[in-house]
Amino acid sequence: xxxxxxxxxxxxxxxxxxxxxxxxxxxxxxxxxxxxxxxxxxxxxxxxxxxxxxxxxxxxxxxxxxxxxxxxxxxxxxxxxxxxxxxxxxxxxxxxxxxxxxxxxxxxxxxxxxxx
Amino acid sequence: xxxxxxxxxxxxxxxxxxxxxxxxxxxxxxxxxxxxxxxxxxxxxxxxxxxxxxxxxxxxxxxxxxxxxxxxxxxxxxxxxxxxxxxxxxxxxxxxxxxxxxxxxxxxxxxxx
Numbered sequence: 001x002x003x004x005x006x007x008x009x010x011x012x013x014x015x016x017x018x019x020x021x022x023x024x025x026x027x028x029x030x031x032x033x034x035x036x037x038x039x040x041x042x043x044x045x046x047x048x049x050x051x052x053x054x055x056x057x058x059x060x061x062x063x064x065x066x067x068x069x070x071x072x073x074x075x076x077x078x079x080x081x082x083x084x085x086x087x088x089x090x091x092x093x094x095x096x097x098x099x100x101x102x103x104x105x106x107x108x109x110x111x112x113x114x115x116x
Numbered sequence: 117x118x119x120x121x122x123x124x125x126x127x128x129x130x131x132x133x134x135x136x137x138x139x140x141x142x143x144x145x146x147x148x149x150x151x152x153x154x155x156x157x158x159x160x161x162x163x164x165x166x167x168x169x170x171x172x173x174x175x176x177x178x179x180x181x182x183x184x185x186x187x188x189x190x191x192x193x194x195x196x197x198x199x200x201x202x203x204x205x206x207x208x209x210x211x212x213x214x215x216x217x218x219x220x221x222x223x224x225x226x227x228x229x
Contacts (some may be wrong), residue, residue: 004159035218040125042219043160052125058216090159104150107160107219 001026004108012114013081021111023091031094032074032106036060036087039060040114043090049074081115088112118143122220124199130195130228137192137223139181146227148210149190150217151181155203163205166190177201202222202227 007022025032032049035058045058049068063085065077074093078085092105119142120215129135141147148167152160164175171183180191190207 035219040221041124042120042221043208043217044219045216048216092160104162106162106166107152109159 003027003091004091004106006089006108008111008112009109010112012116013078014083014116015040017081019081021077021078021089021091023074023076023108024060024072025074025091025093025106026072027093027095028071029093029106030071031098031105032068033058033092033094034064034066034074034076035090035092036085037090037110038087046076064090078113083115086113086115118147118211118218120207120209120218120220122205122207122223125221126224126226127225128228131199132141132196135197135201135225136196137205137207137225139190139192139220140188141190141207141209142188143209143211145211146185148212149181149183150208150210151175151179151190151192152206152208153177153203153218154222160206162190176221178188197225197227198225199229201225 006027014092030051034046035043037043044060047066049055089111091108121140148166151163156161163179164173166173166183173181204222204224206222208217210217
């Protein structure tokens with residue numbers, strides 16, 4: 001298993017540009033989520049999904065869009081990038097409810113995004 | 117809603133010395149508690165987790181943590197640190213069945229020779 005993969009690893013955008021951060025997992029996990037990590041603030045939840053076709057907002061959803069058309073993929077879209085979105089973005093997934101590892105999240109390696 | 121406080125932003129410890137990282141949580145019932153480690157430039161790796169049962173939890177890399185309900189704490193310990201333990205450590209709390217985690221701000225550990 002490749003686990004949770006994220007692309008790209010690094011990205012530089014100009015203010016106003018849009019882009020999609022990719023996230024994929026090959027563990028058949030139902031739950032997937034996106035976090036952003038900023039210095040001194042830990043990880044904050046942006047959006048999450050409990051299965052294909054189901055998404056919901058987390059703590060800091062503004063400026064981001066998600067969709068979940070398959071179990072494997074959970075892309076994060078920045079609609080119009082702003083300097084405040086400069087951050088490191090992590091995707092995570094969790095096994096289906098009721099399995100031994102319920103509520104344990106597996107993280108991808110992260111995408112470092114800079115918005116100029 | 118649950119929340120986590122990690123009081124120490126940065127800890128410096130000598131190689132071979134013991135390490136304790138503090139974590140306090142806020143949650144109305146028994147939470148799910150986690151410690152994750154992030155090495156420089158890497159993603160987060162689960163060190164250990166507490167769901168229920170024995171309040172002393174053993175994890176990977178020689179780490180352990182103790183759940184103390186009376187103090188709303190879940191402190192992480194290691195008896196003897198290695199230079200490779202230099203990293204950022206995050207405590208996280210979750211509500212059973214909720215999938216969402218709330219993370220603390222993290223504690224950066226520096227290991228000196």
